[in-house]
Amino acid sequence: MTFKPEELAGPVEMSDAEALWYSGKWIDRVPQWVSVTVLGLAMLGIWWLIAELEFVSRILLPGPAETFEELWDTTKNIVSGGHIAEGLWITTQEVVWGFLLAAFAGFVLGVVVGETRLGKRAVMPYLVSFNALPKVAFAPVFVAWFGFGVNSKIVMATFIAFFPVIVDTAAGMLAADDDTLMLFKSMESSRWQTLRKLKLPSALPFIFAGLKTAAVFSVVGAVVGEYLGGGHGLGELIRFSAQTLRIDRVFALIVYLGVIGLLLFGLVAWAERKLLFWHKSEIFEIQGTG
Amino acid sequence: MIESTDSVDRAGQQPRPVNDEVVRITGLSKTFHKRGLNALDDVDMTLRHGTFTSVIGPSGCGKSTLLKIMAGLIPASSGEILLNGVEVTGPRQDIGIMFQQPTLLPWRTSLENVLLPIEIRSGSAAAQERSADALQLLELVGLGGFDQVRPFELSGGMAQRVAICRMLVTGPAILLLDEPFGALDELTREYMNVELQRICRERDATSFMVTHAIPEAVFLADQVFVMSARPGRIATIVDVDLPRPRTLDMMTTPEFGALVRRVRHELNMGIGEGGEE
Numbered sequence: 001m002t003f004k005p006e007e008l009a010g011p012v013e014m015s016d017a018e019a020l021w022y023s024g025k026w027i028d029r030v031p032q033w034v035s036v037t038v039l040g041l042a043m044l045g046i047w048w049l050i051a052e053l054e055f056v057s058r059i060l061l062p063g064p065a066e067t068f069e070e071l072w073d074t075t076k077n078i079v080s081g082g083h084i085a086e087g088l089w090i091t092t093q094e095v096v097w098g099f100l101l102a103a104f105a106g107f108v109l110g111v112v113v114g115e116t117r118l119g120k121r122a123v124m125p126y127l128v129s130f131n132a133l134p135k136v137a138f139a140p141v142f143v144a145w146f147g148f149g150v151n152s153k154i155v156m157a158t159f160i161a162f163f164p165v166i167v168d169t170a171a172g173m174l175a176a177d178d179d180t181l182m183l184f185k186s187m188e189s190s191r192w193q194t195l196r197k198l199k200l201p202s203a204l205p206f207i208f209a210g211l212k213t214a215a216v217f218s219v220v221g222a223v224v225g226e227y228l229g230g231g232h233g234l235g236e237l238i239r240f241s242a243q244t245l246r247i248d249r250v251f252a253l254i255v256y257l258g259v260i261g262l263l264l265f266g267l268v269a270w271a272e273r274k275l276l277f278w279h280k281s282e283i284f285e286i287q288g289t290g
Numbered sequence: 291m292i293e294s295t296d297s298v299d300r301a302g303q304q305p306r307p308v309n310d311e312v313v314r315i316t317g318l319s320k321t322f323h324k325r326g327l328n329a330l331d332d333v334d335m336t337l338r339h340g341t342f343t344s345v346i347g348p349s350g351c352g353k354s355t356l357l358k359i360m361a362g363l364i365p366a367s368s369g370e371i372l373l374n375g376v377e378v379t380g381p382r383q384d385i386g387i388m389f390q391q392p393t394l395l396p397w398r399t400s401l402e403n404v405l406l407p408i409e410i411r412s413g414s415a416a417a418q419e420r421s422a423d424a425l426q427l428l429e430l431v432g433l434g435g436f437d438q439v440r441p442f443e444l445s446g447g448m449a450q451r452v453a454i455c456r457m458l459v460t461g462p463a464i465l466l467l468d469e470p471f472g473a474l475d476e477l478t479r480e481y482m483n484v485e486l487q488r489i490c491r492e493r494d495a496t497s498f499m500v501t502h503a504i505p506e507a508v509f510l511a512d513q514v515f516v517m518s519a520r521p522g523r524i525a526t527i528v529d530v531d532l533p534r535p536r537t538l539d540m541m542t543t544p545e546f547g548a549l550v551r552r553v554r555h556e557l558n559m560g561i562g563e564g565g566e567e
Contacts, residue, residue: 180393186361186381187410197410201397278397278440 062248070248071255084237084253091233092260094150094222098157099264102214106162107207110169114203115195124170131163136224143229152229157221161214165207172206173199205279208272215268219261312464312496313337313360318369319521320355329355331521333369337464342490342497344507345515346553352522353500354468360498361387361466374463383411386462390472392449394441394456400428401437404455411460420459427455431489447478454489465490467499471506480538483509487535504557508549509536516556526556 014022022028027035044064050056051063062070078085113119113127139156146152176198184194226235234253241249313336320330329352337343345353358364360371362380371378373385394403404424409417428437431451441449450470457465470486471479483506490497501507507514511530518525530549532540540546 177391177393179389179391180395182358182363183387183389183393184410185363186385186387187407188381188383189410193410197406198395201395278442280442 059245060247062251066248067251071252074249074252074256078256083232084234084256087232087234087237087253088256088260090150090231091222091226091235091257094153094157094225094233095218095260095264097154098221099161099214099218101154101158102161102165102218103211105158106165106210106214107169110166110207110210111173111195111200111203113166114170114173115199119170120174127163127167127170131167135160135163136220139224139228142225148230150231153222153225153231153233153235156225156229157218160221160224161218164213164217165210168206168210168213169203172203172210175199175206176202204276208268208276211268212265212272215264216261218264219257223257310339311336312339312374313498314372315360316370318356318359318371319367320352320359320364321367328521330359330366331523333522333524335515335524337496337498339496340494341512342487342510343499343513343515344511345498345500345517346502346504346507346557347517347522348519348557349502350522351517351519353517355522357387357466357468357498357500360464361385383407383460384463385466386457386460386464387466388450388453388457388468388470390469392441392446392453394444394449394452396441399438399440400433400444400452400455401425403441403452404428404459406456407460424455424459427458428452430492431455431485445478446474447482450474450482451485454486458489458493458495463496465495465497467497469501470499472501472503479503479506484536484538486510491535504550504553505541505546508546508553509541514549514553516553518559525559528553528556 048064051058051061074084077083078088113123138159142152142155142159146155180198181194184198189197222233223235223238226233227239230236234257238250238253238257241247241253315333315335318330318333319328321328333356335343345356347353355364359366360378362378362382362385373382378385394400395406398406401421401424404427405417405420408420425434425437428434431454433448433451433455436444436448436452441452444452453470467486471482474482487510489495497510499507499510508528508530514528514530515524516526516528517523528549532545532549
């Protein structure tokens with residue numbers, strides 16, 4: 001029996017009868033961008049209604065119009081290099097440094113923990129229980145140790161983003177299955193070769209899961225650090241705006257915080273797609289385009 | 291490893307291996323001390339060049355343990371394994387092995403997977419130089435043109451064909467097959483048995499296969515070793531003298547049926563013997 005590569009044909013168009021059969025629910029027949037847009041508009045409408053009817057004081061809950069206006073002002077301030085641009089730049093630096101340090105330390109130590117017996121038996125239980133602690137509670141400690149400058153925020157971001165990376169990396173080191181490990185043993189593979197050619201690639205899906213969590217957590221860490229430790233970042237601007245009841249500005253600034261988080265997350269997700277083309281989750285996407 | 295006086299005596303009694311003897315096992319025993327399990331007890335066997343040997347036995351009879359000891363993956367408690375006259379003390383390049391799962395690396399192409407053993411032992415440059423051989427092997431197993439395809443695009447049977455190539459690429463003296471087609475569906479499995487026979491004949495390979503499918507054991511083998519459990523030992527050897535190449539049609543002949551019945555009978559005897567637990 002010989003196979004021909006042509007047998008691996010791509011997806012084939014469905015017949016109309018098949019298409020009808022598979023599109024049972026009305027929601028499946030609506031393009032996704034339409035349903036997403038409609039739901040978004042509906043939520044804006046509810047927000048507008050609540051603000052307009054003043055169920056809540058307009059000072060406490062500005063409507064969509066004021067918020068978008070403020071967002072526009074904020075954007076102008078940023079583009080013209082005003083104090084919000086400075087805050088955005090400071091917070092971005094804190095988040096990126098926090099993420100990079102957490103990713104590096106978490107990866108290196110995670111490999112050591114997952115690869116050594118001592119790590120697996122003695123260090124791992126501590127990591128798991130430490131991971132369960134509410135890590136934001138440590139923020140005042142870092143402010144006391146590292147002062148009110150940028151450093152305490154970077155440390156906070158690193159600290160909070162570090163755990164998902166180290167825990168997932170260590171778990172990923174155990175992802176290779178027994179038979180494949182046996183195969184490497186039968187090939188007289190050195191520990192380093194097994195690590196580089198089998199264990200690390202097998203761990204990548206876990207490592208990326210950790211990095212994606214870390215991308216989100218590093219923003220949380222930086223903002224919490226700024227709430228407690230002052231400075232000139234977006235967190236401090238948010239805190240000040242809320243104190244002066246400028247809720248519309250709080251919302252606008254949160255949008256920009258979200259942009260930082262989304263960009264970082266998107267970057268990690270992009271790298272994951274490039275590197276994990278062989279993995280189940282990606283394969284499903286390749287084959288799932290029907 | 292300390293050799294028992296028993297195996298030394300044996301070595302004294304028996305003549306040195308004849309030319310066509312690839313594997314000689316004498317007085318092989320294995321005890322798993324933690325569990326106090328006597329997995330293998332005093333196993334002797336000889337595998338001759340170009341022959342196919344099937345090992346069949348109830349689960350827990352130590353057949354997989356035997357294969358792993360032969361592969362140098364776990365140590366024996368006592369006894370000796372000679373491969374081409376040299377004692378097996380650990381993994382070796384002249385031992386080829388294949389498992390129930392294809393164990394292909396999903397991030398590598400078929401070709402890169404086939405070349406993996408060369409790459410591990412001699413480096414990437416050496417592997418590169420052997421690509422032509424690897425491509426030829428892929429051609430041999432019917433996967434010509436699939437060298438740049440990754441495992442997720444292959445069916446189960448195709449993936450096992452790639453695993454066969456990876457096993458053959460170092461030119462091993464013995465092929466150790468641990469239930470190689472156990473995870474495949476029945477039809478694919480039969481196809482793969484015919485294919486394996488063809489490949490083994492073309493390469494003039496010496497093969498040793500662990501299985502728990504009686505028809506498969508008989509179909510492929512020149513001799514079937516029937517094992518009994520607790521302690522694991524070879525209860526009987528059934529010689530299969532059906533002509534080669536064997537075809538799937540032969541599986542319906544009375545001769546084939548008689549051999550299957552005989553193996554099943556011996557298996558039942560073995561289970562009855564060791565089944566007090």
